[in-house]
Amino acid sequence: xxxxxxxxxxxxxxxxxxxxxxxxxxxxxxxxxxxxxxxxxxxxxxxxxxxxxxxxxxxxxxxxxxxxxxxxxxxxxxxxxxxxxxxxxxxxxxxxxxxxxxxxxxxxxxxxxxxxxxxxxxxxxxxxxxxxxxxxxxxxxxxxxxxxxxxxxxxxxxxxxxxxxxxxxxxxxxxxxxxxxxxxxxxxxxxxxxxxxxxxxxxxxxxxxxxxxxxxxxxxxxxxxxxxxxxxxxxxxxxxxxxxxxxxxxxxxxxxxxxxxxxxxxxxxxxxxxxxxxxxxxxxxxxxxxxxxxxxxxxxxxxxxxxxxxxxxxxxxxxxxxxxxxxxxxxxxxxxxxxxxxx
Numbered sequence: 093x094x095x096x097x098x099x100x101x102x103x104x105x106x107x108x109x110x111x112x113x114x115x116x117x118x119x120x121x122x123x124x125x126x127x128x129x130x131x132x133x134x135x136x137x138x139x140x141x142x143x144x145x146x147x148x149x150x151x152x153x154x155x156x157x158x159x160x161x162x163x164x165x166x167x168x169x170x171x172x173x174x175x176x177x178x179x180x181x182x183x184x185x186x187x188x189x190x191x192x193x194x195x196x197x198x199x200x201x202x203x204x205x206x207x208x209x210x211x212x213x214x215x216x217x218x219x220x221x222x223x224x225x226x227x228x229x230x231x232x233x234x235x236x237x238x239x240x241x242x243x244x245x246x247x248x249x250x251x252x253x254x255x256x257x258x259x260x261x262x263x264x265x266x267x268x269x270x271x272x273x274x275x276x277x278x279x280x281x282x283x284x285x286x287x288x289x290x291x292x293x294x295x296x297x298x299x300x301x302x303x304x305x306x307x308x309x310x311x312x313x314x315x316x317x318x319x320x321x322x323x324x325x326x327x328x329x330x331x332x333x334x335x336x337x338x339x340x341x342x343x344x345x346x347x348x349x350x351x352x353x354x355x356x357x358x359x360x361x362x363x364x365x366x367x368x369x370x371x372x373x374x375x376x377x378x379x380x381x382x383x384x385x386x387x388x389x390x391x392x393x394x395x396x397x398x399x400x401x402x403x404x405x406x407x408x409x410x411x412x413x414x415x416x417x418x419x420x421x422x423x424x425x426x427x428x429x430x431x432x433x434x435x
Contacts (some may be wrong), residue, residue: 103429103430104154104155104429104430104431104432104433105387105390105391105394105430105431106155106156106158106161106387106391106432106433107154107155107156108387109156109161109165109383109384109387110156110161112383113161113164113165113383116164116177116178116181117160117161117164119178120160120178120181120182120184120185121143121185123178123182124139124143124182124185124186125139125140125143127182128214128218134207135210135211135214137207138205138207138208138210138211139189139211139214139215141205141207141208141211142189142193142208142211142212142215143189145196146189146192150434155311155432155433155434156433156434157188157192157433157434157435158304158433158434158435159184159188159191159192159275159434159435160184160185160188162184162275162278162279163177163180163181163184163278163282164177164181165383165384165387166279166282166293166296166297166384167282168382168383168384169289169292169293169296169371169374169376169378169382169384169385170282170286170289170292170293170376171286171287171288171289172282172285172286172289173285176285177282180223180226180278180281180282180285183218183219183222183223183281184219184223184278184281186215186216186218186219187215187216187219187220187223187274187278189212189215190212190213190215190216190219191274193208193212193215194212194247195247198247198251220240223236223277223278223281224236226281226284226285227280227281227284230284231284232280232281232283232284232290232294235276235277235280235294236277236280236281239273239274239276239277239280240273240274240277242270242273243270243271243272243273243274243277245270246266246267246269246270246271246273247271249267249270249271250264250267250268250271253267254319254320254321254322255320255321255322256322257322257327257330257331258327258331259331261324261325261327261328261331261352261355262324262355262359263327264323264324264327265302265324268302268305268306268309268323268324269301269302269305271305272301272302272304272305272435273301275297275300275301275304275435276294276297276298276301279293279294279297280294289374289376292370292374292376295370296367296370296371299363299366299367299370300363300367302359302363303359303360303363303364303367304433304435305435306324306325306356306359306360307360307431307432307433307435308433308434308435309323309324309325309326309356310325310356310428310431310432311432311433311434312434313325313326313343313347314343317343324352324356325347325352325353325356326343326352327352328347328350328351328352329343329346329347329349329350329352332350344421344424344425344428345409345417345421348402348405348406348409348420348424349409349410351406353402354399354402354403354406357395357398357399357402358399360395360431361392361395361396361399364388364391364392364395365392367388368385368388368389368392371385371388391431394427394430394431395431397427398424398427398428398431401423401424401427402424405420
């Protein structure tokens with residue numbers, strides 16, 4: 093393993109959280125494939141291809157995807173039965189694979205293999221039917237339906253308008269939050285299965301939607317630039333016609349000078365602070381050592397420290413020597429890797 097990748101894995105809270113829930117995640121993957129295999133070996137083989145591509149992408153970057161971890165994170169904060177969480181997570185994973193399959197082809201326009209196309213359709217159909225059975229005739233049925241529509245609406249808007257640059261970088265806030273509403277739909281299934289913490293599950297998920305998208309955008313800032321996807325972190329530097337190179341050092345440098353990096357971190361910090369406050373105010377008897385709580389606390393600390401670091405150097409950054417700027421960039425890259433995560 094490359095030293096840089098190993099260092100990131102040792103310091104990135106999302107990877108450490110994945111490690112904590114790895115046995116559950118692997119069990120869910122096997123459960124999904126087994127359930128499909130009993131119906132159709134060919135479809136199961138195609139689903140396995142989609143899953144392996146996703147796993148390879150995760151392993152290549154060393155950054156796990158929170159979508160797959162999220163149900164276990166919520167389960168850790170509530171009294172939800174382990175078997176219930178496992179069964180819901182199988183359908184959650186199926187929907188995640190379908191969404192990520194679409195996302196990959198929307199972003200990079202790769203050739204769609206017929207077997208994978210059919211398998212993705214099967215994943216969407218089966219997962220949505222099974223998740224709807226859980227929320228049907230509960231107070232979360234309308235939330236489930238509305239979240240699916242919202243997610244599709246803003247995913248389409250994001251694709252159509254991805255190259256548009258706005259005067260205000262946070263104009264895309266609704267799109268950034270809305271396309272992650274699929275998380276809220278899945279959380280509705282968990283909430284419908286919980287005894288006393290159902291509203292807490294929804295409130296926490298709502299609070300996280302924008303933050304996790306911003307974290308995802310920071311993680312993918314170079315890829316988004318190459319693909320012409322002007323995300324919130326990139327908007328200001330492209331708007332001001334400052335971006336002429338595509339090296340990460342240049343992008344980060346311009347994000348410092350335009351204040352876009354600081355603004356994004358402030359929003360993420362505010363969201364994570366609200367999540368921690370929700371947990372403490374929930375009345376749940378959550379131990380300080382709880383892995384989910386620790387994840388949010390550590391992420392909040394790292395984001396806060398990064399924001400303070402930027403505030404300490406942003407006024408002098410433009411006037412310091414090139415060699416000192418390079419040292420700042422290296423330090424920032426290191427700190428950013430510690431908060432990288434994907435949705």
